[in-house]
Amino acid sequence: MLNGLKTLFNRKSTDGKFGIALRSQAGSYALDNGSDAERKTGEFFTETSESAGDWLDELLSTHNIQGSGHLVLSASHYYNVQINKPDLPDNEIPAAIKWLVKDIVPIDPDEMIADYYDSPVVVSGTQKINVVCSHLTSLKKYTDSFKRYQIDLKGIITDEFAFANLLPQSEHSILMICQQPFEEVFVIIVKNGQIFFSRKLRGFHDVGGYSTEQLSKGICDSLSIEVQKSMDYFERLLKQTPVHEIKVLLPVKHEDFIIESLDKNTNVTVSKLDLPEPYQQMRNCAASIGGLIEFEKLGADND
Template sequence: MDVSRWFKSGLDCQLLIGLSAAQTTVLLFKDEQCLEQIVIPERLASACFDALHALLNQHNLKHPAVTLVLADDCYQHAELDKPSVPDEEVAAALQWSVKELISIEPDNMQLDYYDVASTGSRQQVRVIAAERQWLSDWGHMVVSQLRGELHKVLIEELCLLNLFDEADVPTMLLWQKQGGEVQLLLVHKQHLYLSRSLRGSANLESMASELLPSIIDSLSLEVQRALDYFESNLRQPPVKIVKLALPEAVRQLVQMQMQANLAVDVEPLETQAISGFSSPDDIAVLPILAARVEPAEVAAEA
């Protein structure tokens, strides 16, 4: 990561801001060091300004480079055929195509998209849509009130692609943050081929011990189905490894039982993105930390 460009433009730190429906998680970095992590029980820019301003003042910092990372409860998504128009007109065409699939009013919709994997002649895209006014308020607050620069607006699942090298073999990641379901992501050469939530898997770390084995067996079945789909339907090389970014309380048990259930290696995720970051909430902020990684090229296929 080339942080020198921030200082050339007068920026003296980095704010990574994870936005969810219930709260805002903030990591403050200067150079390569995380100075502080705070959680603000708000999602609106106006309600977060005082805490962010105080955080910067506390560390004698004035001009942050800001990256916003949206959790999946901050946007809506849909998959549909890619319009047959020039690339520069795709986003505008999609805005009207998703009117019946996205509940955000068209005039208040901030839309982006990426291509999805296809085995036939039809090219499909996945549309990501968030509330434009909400994002605009954040941009205005960052620039006009915090006196910083808004560099990127990202979504969690695409940030996680940064943790995988372009030359990596096909890999599955199982990731879970507190209170959420296990997220399954299937990555090959920094392309996201599958992304889905595994139902019935919320709060693994607080489940009764007698229930966990059957839940892990169910998760193993969902994993196997995804592995088969990736190889058979998408015609990709077989996955060799499943990496776990799960709460520490259940990680070892999940690893042992899944290893017995599946014919692939199962191991904990180890990544430089969280090396040296000693917070017990490492897994919860993993996508936010991954947003700091500068990949050569990041793309998504599903």
């Protein structure tokens, strides 16, 4: 995503690699500097987004982050809208898309940075594209920090892609229910490494604050209904084969209880999404781990 940014940050790279994920007022990082002792994750917090450059500078210096990697944006940092693919040559679409979504996205075109990706599904004979937009000034606070430390920022992706990176490659459709602390819950359906469906479930960002009693009195049922709606849309309107399994990534105290409840309410097997070694226990840093994997995928694609 946001491929246009990649060329702006090329620096001499070391063997280290990283993923740094932003949230509303916090974030996480995943580092791999080549040995088990140098693979680590963690969280960082800030009181206000206005101090973005300060805390990112501190993160980059304190943890001696080096090498190459990706920045992951949470949903609070971007807009994702789907439109009909314009009848233009592919090389002209990047310059045109900000004007195509200017009445949909509340960002002035002169302040907007945008990129797009093709939807893998043709709906009613029409090819769709998903346009991702963000505020240029806000992003520049972060990219300036990488420039100051001469760190090779390979690109910027969204949390949807970071979550999808955590799944193994499969020809079956897998539905993910995923969240990072203080953010909205996402439902994402992935097949063959591609995102076929993505939706924010508003109203569930506090799911980690409920007791099992509260969860059993309607919260889990409501979540099950929203998941079923997503599967129905995927199968009936997008004309896709049924979802094969459901994977859950909710770094909350009662994650297992939620999984058990969902498993009872659906006809699809529901299980916890396992993170790769050595990050299995760091579920609250999953988006940054997905950003780290994005760099590994990029390296594999270039081999």
